[in-house]
Amino acid sequence: MSEVKELDWYTLAAVGIIGGLVLIILAALLNTQLNVWYFSFLGAAGAILATVWGADAVRKICKYGIGTGVPSIGMLAFGMGLLATLLGLRIGDYLVTQTGSSYAIYAGPVIALVLSLIQGAIIGYIANAVLKMKIPTMQIGMIFIAGAASIILMGFTTAIAGAFDYKTMVTFVFNTGFIAPLFMIGALPMLHPFNACLGPDEEQSRTLTLAVEAALLSSIMFGIMSLFVFDQGPNATLIPSLITIVLAVIGWAYAYLAYFKKVKESGVIILNTGVLPKKEA
Amino acid sequence: MDPITLLLILVGITIGGLLVGVGVHFVPVGGAPAAMAQATGIGTGTTMLAFSSGALGLISAGFTVHDIYSGSLKGAYPNFAPSLNDGTLLTASGIGPNLGAIVLVIAAGIVGSMLMMVILAVMANILYAFAIAVPLVSAKVKYDPITGDRQDLYVTRGTEGHGTPTVALISALIGGLLAGAGGAILYLALVASKFSVPTAAFIAIGVFFVNSVLASYNITGTIEGFHDPKFKRIPRAIIACTIASFVLGIWAIAIVYLGVV
Numbered sequence: 001m002s003e004v005k006e007l008d009w010y011t012l013a014a015v016g017i018i019g020g021l022v023l024i025i026l027a028a029l030l031n032t033q034l035n036v037w038y039f040s041f042l043g044a045a046g047a048i049l050a051t052v053w054g055a056d057a058v059r060k061i062c063k064y065g066i067g068t069g070v071p072s073i074g075m076l077a078f079g080m081g082l083l084a085t086l087l088g089l090r091i092g093d094y095l096v097t098q099t100g101s102s103y104a105i106y107a108g109p110v111i112a113l114v115l116s117l118i119q120g121a122i123i124g125y126i127a128n129a130v131l132k133m134k135i136p137t138m139q140i141g142m143i144f145i146a147g148a149a150s151i152i153l154m155g156f157t158t159a160i161a162g163a164f165d166y167k168t169m170v171t172f173v174f175n176t177g178f179i180a181p182l183f184m185i186g187a188l189p190m191l192h193p194f195n196a197c198l199g200p201d202e203e204q205s206r207t208l209t210l211a212v213e214a215a216l217l218s219s220i221m222f223g224i225m226s227l228f229v230f231d232q233g234p235n236a237t238l239i240p241s242l243i244t245i246v247l248a249v250i251g252w253a254y255a256y257l258a259y260f261k262k263v264k265e266s267g268v269i270i271l272n273t274g275v276l277p278k279k280e281a
Numbered sequence: 282m283d284p285i286t287l288l289l290i291l292v293g294i295t296i297g298g299l300l301v302g303v304g305v306h307f308v309p310v311g312g313a314p315a316a317m318a319q320a321t322g323i324g325t326g327t328t329m330l331a332f333s334s335g336a337l338g339l340i341s342a343g344f345t346v347h348d349i350y351s352g353s354l355k356g357a358y359p360n361f362a363p364s365l366n367d368g369t370l371l372t373a374s375g376i377g378p379n380l381g382a383i384v385l386v387i388a389a390g391i392v393g394s395m396l397m398m399v400i401l402a403v404m405a406n407i408l409y410a411f412a413i414a415v416p417l418v419s420a421k422v423k424y425d426p427i428t429g430d431r432q433d434l435y436v437t438r439g440t441e442g443h444g445t446p447t448v449a450l451i452s453a454l455i456g457g458l459l460a461g462a463g464g465a466i467l468y469l470a471l472v473a474s475k476f477s478v479p480t481a482a483f484i485a486i487g488v489f490f491v492n493s494v495l496a497s498y499n500i501t502g503t504i505e506g507f508h509d510p511k512f513k514r515i516p517r518a519i520i521a522c523t524i525a526s527f528v529l530g531i532w533a534i535a536i537v538y539l540g541v542v
Contacts (some may be wrong), residue, residue, distance in 0.1 A: 067501035069312070072328040072494045079490030082483065083532040094539050115532065122528050123491065130521040131499050170542070174480040183483065 006204045009056050013144055016053025020046040020151035021113065025106050027158050032102075037230050037240035041247050043158025044219040047186075048212060050155060054148025054190040055211035056204070061141035062194055066133070070198070073145065074191025076123070078183055080142075081149030084119045088112025089154070089166040096165075105165050109154050113147055120146025145190070152186050159222045159244055161229050172229045185221055189214035206262040213255035219248035286474070289371040290537060291530040293470030297485075298492045298526025300463030302518050305331055305496035307456030308398065309449035312503045314441065318409055321419045321442030321449060321505045323401050331460065331493030332486070334397040338461035339482055341393030342468050345386045358382040370473040383469060390465025391458050398457035402445040409444035417444035421505050427451055442505070452506025464489060474537045488529050492522045 023046030030039040054077065062070045092108020124142030127133050135141075154164045160182075161172035173179050193210040194202070223244035230240050310330055311322025323330060348354045349361045361370070361382040369375040376383070409415050416435040419425065420442035423433050427448045436442055445453065467488055471481035499518040500511050 066498065067503075068328070068494065068497045069326045069502065072326060072497060075328050075332070075490045076494040079487040079494070080529075082487040083529050083536075086480075086484070087532045087536050090536050090539050119528060119532070123495070123525060126495065126521045126524055127498055130517055130524070131495065132517070133498055167542075170477065170480055174483065175477050177479055179479060179483045183486070 007056070007208075009060055009140075009144070012053045012056045013147075016050045016144075016148055016151065017113065019049040020053075020155060021109055022046070023049065024109055024151070024155050024158050024164060028163050029106070031162050037162040037237065038243060040159050040162045040226065040230075040240045041219075041223075041244040043155045043164070044222060044244060044248065045155075047152045047155025047159065048189075048215040048219065050148045050151035051189045051215040052208050052211050054145050054152065055193045055208060057141045057144035057148065058191055059194040059202075059204070059207055060137045061135060061145075062198070064135045064137065066135070070195040071191050074187040077120075077145035077149040077190065078153070078187045080119045080123055080146045081116045081153055082183075084115040084146070085112040085150045085153050086166065086169070088115045088150070089164065089169060093166045108166070109151075109164060112154060113150050116146045116150035117143050120144070148190060149187070152190065153182065156182055156186055156218070156222050159219065160226045162226075162240065176228065178225050181221065181225070185218045189218055201266060203266070206259070206266060209255065209259045209262055213252060213259050216248050216252040216255055220245055220252060223248055283372055285373055286368070286371045287534045287538060289376075290470050290474050291527070291534050293371070293466050294488060294530035294533055295523060295526045297463040297465075297467035297470065298488050298529065299519065299522050300459045300466065301331070301335065301489055302492040302496040302522030302526075303515065304456045304459030304461075304463060305493050306500060306504060306512055306515050306518060307452045307459065307507055308334070308504075309402070309445055309453055309506045310497065310500070310503055314503075318413045318415050318443045319440040320503065321421070321444065321446065322503065323405060323445060323453070327493055327497030327500075327502065328490070330401070331489065331497075333401065334394045334457055334460055335464045335486065335489045335493070337397040338390040338394035338457075338464040339468055339485060342386050342390035342461075342465035343478065343482060345389035346469070346472060349382050349385065354385075358385075365473060368473070368475050371470065386469055387462050387465040390468070391461035394461025394464065395454055395457035398453040399450070402450050402453050406444050406450075413443075415443035417446045418442050419446050419449060419505055419508070421509050422448070426508050448508050449506040452508070455507070460493075463492075471533065474533070475541050476537075477541075480541075484533065488526060491525055491529060495521050495525055 023042045027039045027042035088111040089108045091111045092105050095104035095107055120143040124139040128138050157169050157173050158164045161168045189211055192214050193207045197207045223241050226241040309322035310327045311320045311324050314320035315322045316324030349358050360378040364370040364375045418432045418435040420436045425448050467485040471484050496518045499514050504511050
């Protein structure tokens, strides 16, 4: 197997933060400016970039063996991210009422991300200093997974409801009950890749390909959920949901084949030597 | 919003989170080896165990809140619904008349959580005893602290015990009691601060996850119960869970301060 240079996790963090935030804000901006819902799929795309970032952070932390299984860290990330994200988005809504400018809403995701990063830093500090886990990547890793969880929550909220403000999130994601699948299959693409690929010949490109594949699979589900949200009111339309679903299905098929190719590349041929002879000669 | 209410919500979330974190230390978590009958405890990870017991605790607490709010228990606790509606449940004057209802909700959470623990432990024990045919023993102690039964003779060589013996089962019940009470307090604090029911439930689940995962990091994934030597690490978890829940509580009261809807 050829030695491939790994992507630095700070590079992936930049991709996750900038790409994720830009795509989520762009989705909401285009939706409001053009008064359509067609760009909601961009939210899912932002969430996918954040998933890649989070999956790499999970990979870097769990390499040391945390003793509780990889899934625990994804659930921890979403537990940390949920309240911080809600508060950040609430502050965004608050700024709109205070300043009177409707553009203040776009500060919400940025504040949510910053609060999640702070929350992650606190939990990472607790894990290393109080619980004495002594994992060198824990501090930055926790900051990263909390931030990734926050962007994933906002991204898939945009995919489901077309906007990310606090009121939309509470009305169309929490009160409809979609938060339950969002919590689980939103966290799954982040924690599953390393859980599935871990082992001595685990390599970054294969794990992250699986992360993209799993995130696209989740996007299909959130596209289906958005059918309920967009099919309401006087301008009920199914087109935005169908855009999300069709793009996610096409992307998923491509990512699945790419992952399958990677698996075949890392696989080895097993030579059948038969069973051992019964008597030694 | 009344500052005393905000303080009470913060205290409620901190105590709730702390109880969850302490409760996890009592639950016999065996992890994957226990699922193969090679270690003592319930055969799954802490996260799933805490979530299953916490979710059932939340469901029973939520059901009781609903029952007191608008169901069959409305007549018995007439003050509860009005004070939940105008957000005065968690004020100095609101707690007194509603103490009975609050205790009832916490008790319901405890019952749900303990029920889940005992189902998880005893149903698995039936399978261990009659399907895999292993005795239910602990490898961490020589004699069961509760029944006094000899343990070490029955542990298969190369394993760390099997199933959930009496002491671990009692420990699981204590864990369910603490985690259920913690979950119910969390839920009640959030519902009383006028979050919608699904929002309150999922914020409670979020706090639940943070504390249960931090606690399981403290015990490095597996523990047998209060007789396990790892149980002595509990002071660290108390500090960690208090800080973590306190920070989460600050986010929550900030949302409440800005208005939940």
